[in-house]
Amino acid sequence: MPLTAPITEIEKLKSHPALATLLEWNSSVVQAVKFDRDELTIWVEKDAIREAGAILRDARDCPFNYLCDVTAVDWYPLEPRFEVVYHLLSIPTKERVRLKTRLDGSSPALESVTSVWPSANFYEREVFDLFGVRFTGHPNLKRIMMPDDWEGHPLRKDYPVEGYR
Amino acid sequence: MPQLPATLAEPGQDGTLILNMGPQHPSTHGVLRVVLEIEGETIVRLRPEIGYLHTGIEKTCEAKFYQQVVPLTDRIDYLCPMTNNLCYCLAVEKLLGLEIPPKAQWMRVLMNELTRINSHLVWLGTHAMDIGAMTVLLYCFREREEVLRFYEMVSGQRMMSSYFRIGGLALEPPLGFFEKVKKFADGFPSKVDEYENLLTGNPIFMMRTKGIARLSAEDAIALGACGPTLRGSGVDIDLRRDSPYTGYENFKFNVPVRTEGDVFARYVCRVQELRESIAIVQQALAGMPEGPIKADAPKVVLPDREKMETQMEALIYHFKIITEGFAVPEGEVYQAVESPRGEMGYYIVSDGTAKPYRVHMRGPSFANLQTVAKMCEGQLIADVVAAIGSIDIVLGDCDR
Numbered sequence: 001m002p003l004t005a006p007i008t009e010i011e012k013l014k015s016h017p018a019l020a021t022l023l024e025w026n027s028s029v030v031q032a033v034k035f036d037r038d039e040l041t042i043w044v045e046k047d048a049i050r051e052a053g054a055i056l057r058d059a060r061d062c063p064f065n066y067l068c069d070v071t072a073v074d075w076y077p078l079e080p081r082f083e084v085v086y087h088l089l090s091i092p093t094k095e096r097v098r099l100k101t102r103l104d105g106s107s108p109a110l111e112s113v114t115s116v117w118p119s120a121n122f123y124e125r126e127v128f129d130l131f132g133v134r135f136t137g138h139p140n141l142k143r144i145m146m147p148d149d150w151e152g153h154p155l156r157k158d159y160p161v162e163g164y165r
Numbered sequence: 166m167p168q169l170p171a172t173l174a175e176p177g178q179d180g181t182l183i184l185n186m187g188p189q190h191p192s193t194h195g196v197l198r199v200v201l202e203i204e205g206e207t208i209v210r211l212r213p214e215i216g217y218l219h220t221g222i223e224k225t226c227e228a229k230f231y232q233q234v235v236p237l238t239d240r241i242d243y244l245c246p247m248t249n250n251l252c253y254c255l256a257v258e259k260l261l262g263l264e265i266p267p268k269a270q271w272m273r274v275l276m277n278e279l280t281r282i283n284s285h286l287v288w289l290g291t292h293a294m295d296i297g298a299m300t301v302l303l304y305c306f307r308e309r310e311e312v313l314r315f316y317e318m319v320s321g322q323r324m325m326s327s328y329f330r331i332g333g334l335a336l337e338p339p340l341g342f343f344e345k346v347k348k349f350a351d352g353f354p355s356k357v358d359e360y361e362n363l364l365t366g367n368p369i370f371m372m373r374t375k376g377i378a379r380l381s382a383e384d385a386i387a388l389g390a391c392g393p394t395l396r397g398s399g400v401d402i403d404l405r406r407d408s409p410y411t412g413y414e415n416f417k418f419n420v421p422v423r424t425e426g427d428v429f430a431r432y433v434c435r436v437q438e439l440r441e442s443i444a445i446v447q448q449a450l451a452g453m454p455e456g457p458i459k460a461d462a463p464k465v466v467l468p469d470r471e472k473m474e475t476q477m478e479a480l481i482y483h484f485k486i487i488t489e490g491f492a493v494p495e496g497e498v499y500q501a502v503e504s505p506r507g508e509m510g511y512y513i514v515s516d517g518t519a520k521p522y523r524v525h526m527r528g529p530s531f532a533n534l535q536t537v538a539k540m541c542e543g544q545l546i547a548d549v550v551a552a553i554g555s556i557d558i559v560l561g562d563c564d565r
Contacts, residue, residue: 002264065386068527087527126531161228
């Protein structure tokens with residue numbers, strides 16, 4: 001399908017259930033939105049991510065009850081350096097939405113969503129392991145892919161592809 | 166709300182014992198290590214330990230051109246290479262806004278369903294062997310060999326096929342290919358009957374699977390289960406039907422769902438899927454359209470050999486794609502497909518250059534593994550093997 005210009009105005013996207021739910025709850029947590037290539041992205045205030053998740057999960061019409069994935073993107077050397085990305089799916093309506101939060105590079109940390117979606121347990125451990133983003137309130141925040149005594153976080157952009165020699 | 170156990174108790178505390186299983190255990194399907202806290206024969210807690218097969222594919226992708234990532238994707242979930250190829254290619258095509266010709270789409274569906282059969286046959290054979298039925302493995306590998314021959318026919322490779330490329334397919338299917346697939350597809354349902362004769366209704370198999378490792382629908386959703394593990398717990402979701410990609414909307418098939426949520430329910434779902442897949446293969450063969458197998462995008466798709474030898478322009482494009490790759494417009498996509506194990510997703514971020522800025526794979530095995538701890542609580546040690554087998558784990562997909 002040919003590309004069209006992304007839509008970034010909140011007004012035009014209000015009809016999407018995820019955005020409507022968040023705006024109805026607290027419009028100040030929505031920092032920005034983008035509708036590009038048939039996918040909706042919502043940037044959410046960093047401190048509100050857990051509550052926003054809980055609101056979306058419990059929404060009456062379109063509950064986003066399934067967390068597909070949590071990952072991060074490193075925009076080094078730009079600041080805010082990290083973006084943590086959540087992909088949500090609503091099993092009853094099959095709607096999808098992507099939530100994002102921006103984090104500073106100095107000591108990236110945000111609240112864990114394991115209390116909202118228990119499946120976030122492994123995903124957040126992976127992000128912690130490979131990006132060094134800390135999740136407060138996570139029940140078992142340990143490395144998952146790399147050995148426990150590994151130094152550095154391999155998926156950061158300042159980590160060489162061949163590793164340190 | 167179910168939660169994974171945070172930490173295991175110290176050995177000896179509350180009279181429990183810590184037992185280590187794996188990473189070199191024949192029933193863990195690779196290098197999965199499971200730490201069990203047991204009281205007598207009963208599991209109190211279970212903790213999976215992974216990472217033994219972590220190869221940093223996501224990091225490697227960032228240093229490659231878009232077209233060079235395709236062979237890497239084969240190696241993630243090595244039992245369904247074509248599904249990985251498909252998911253990655255669809256994601257990049259979505260970023261590029263490419264239109265894929267119908268024949269390529271139908272071939273993708275055909276090969277994708279053969280891949281599902283291939284993967285399910287390996288699962289069926291090994292899962293049955295784990296719980297004591299040796300014979301089924303030999304039967305399953307007999308048919309799997311035929312599927313691998315189809316792989317070899319189209320791509321020249323039995324396992325790491327890299328047959329789907331960005332913009333279409335690598336090669337035209339060879340002469341006589343469709344006839345051979347047709348012959349296989351006609352005979353396959355009776356082969357599934359053979360497997361079912363050996364397992365479904367077999368009293369030993371039933372005792373090892375019925376009521377074992379139960380998972381309720383709420384727990385399955387909360388813990389992130391996907392694919393047949395989720396459908397075995399009564400959640401009716403299949404991405405091929407619910408958000409069709411690569412022309413699945415043209416095919417008619419049923420989605421098997423069971424509500425029991427035990428090992429047997431997952432077994433029944435997968436065996437039914439074998440029958441549904443072969444029905445899709447038949448439909449794809451019957452309606453295979455004519456036409457090109459690659460999109461008309463000379464800057465992205467490599468030209469045919471013949472054109473390259475006769476036309477200057479084609480040669481230039483070929484040289485440019487190989488040496489500098491092709492730029493992909495800025496943006497990000499998350500493409501999900503239904504792999505044999507569940508929702509496989511590729512999240513690709515492009516910064517407008519010829520190399521992906523970030524590629525993330527959402528592995529269905531990684532997601533399904535989290536449910537094992539919940540399934541095994543209160544079960545016997547011997548049932549852990551059945552539970553691990555029933556989620557059809559592939560460690561390459563889990564560790565990436």
